[in-house]
Amino acid sequence: MGILKIAITKGKDFIEVNTDSPEDGGDLPAEVYARALAEGLKVLLNAGMGKITSTLMPDEATRKAEAMLKAKENLDNLRAGKLKAARGAGSAKVAGVIMTEAMRLARNLVKDEMKRQGLKVSYVAASEITIAAKALIEATPDIVKQAEANLAERAKVAVTIDVKAIPIDQGKVDKAEAAKAKKKEQLSAKQAGQTAVVAKGKAKKPAAAKHA
Numbered sequence: 001m002g003i004l005k006i007a008i009t010k011g012k013d014f015i016e017v018n019t020d021s022p023e024d025g026g027d028l029p030a031e032v033y034a035r036a037l038a039e040g041l042k043v044l045l046n047a048g049m050g051k052i053t054s055t056l057m058p059d060e061a062t063r064k065a066e067a068m069l070k071a072k073e074n075l076d077n078l079r080a081g082k083l084k085a086a087r088g089a090g091s092a093k094v095a096g097v098i099m100t101e102a103m104r105l106a107r108n109l110v111k112d113e114m115k116r117q118g119l120k121v122s123y124v125a126a127s128e129i130t131i132a133a134k135a136l137i138e139a140t141p142d143i144v145k146q147a148e149a150n151l152a153e154r155a156k157v158a159v160t161i162d163v164k165a166i167p168i169d170q171g172k173v174d175k176a177e178a179a180k181a182k183k184k185e186q187l188s189a190k191q192a193g194q195t196a197v198v199a200k201g202k203a204k205k206p207a208a209a210k211h212a
Helices: 030-045 060-079 096-116 126-139 142-155 170-204
Strands: 003-008 013-018
Touching: 030 060, 096 126, 096 142, 126 142
Parallel strands: none
Antiparallel strands: 003 013
């Protein structure tokens, strides 16, 4: 296959890998190449399943059936040479603040649709609503455009009040500080326990046998 440029996301660069056989000067032994191919196919065959969630499809059998149909569709596309460009280093990314607003809009849309269909939003885990919101954004890119428009309009509004004059709720402050102290105490106890276990293990370690 020749040289492939593999994106290293955090390095924001690429590494070149020669995928020819070792006899032809390739970098990868046959077993490593087979594993790399399997891992790549796993990603490709599982692509596009963002809508297959317990929120959108409560029935497990339905979810499994839809997932297998999508996987077979992905395989047919691969056989036909159809492959969507992978997002990697250098590809366009949506700014975090825009995606945050898009997720807010998408979550509200999901909740509104659930209510319209007579479903209790309070009965669904927030994580499931987030999964459904991500799937909705993937299926409806216009949500991101709406988020951009919202932020642009919001930036035009000048805040003319003194926000420092807004009274602080001391009860909330005390609650936050107490939670912070408790977390620190639990972390210290955990670290102390780990130290004790290590010390106990060392104490039980048998002494080396002496030879005459």
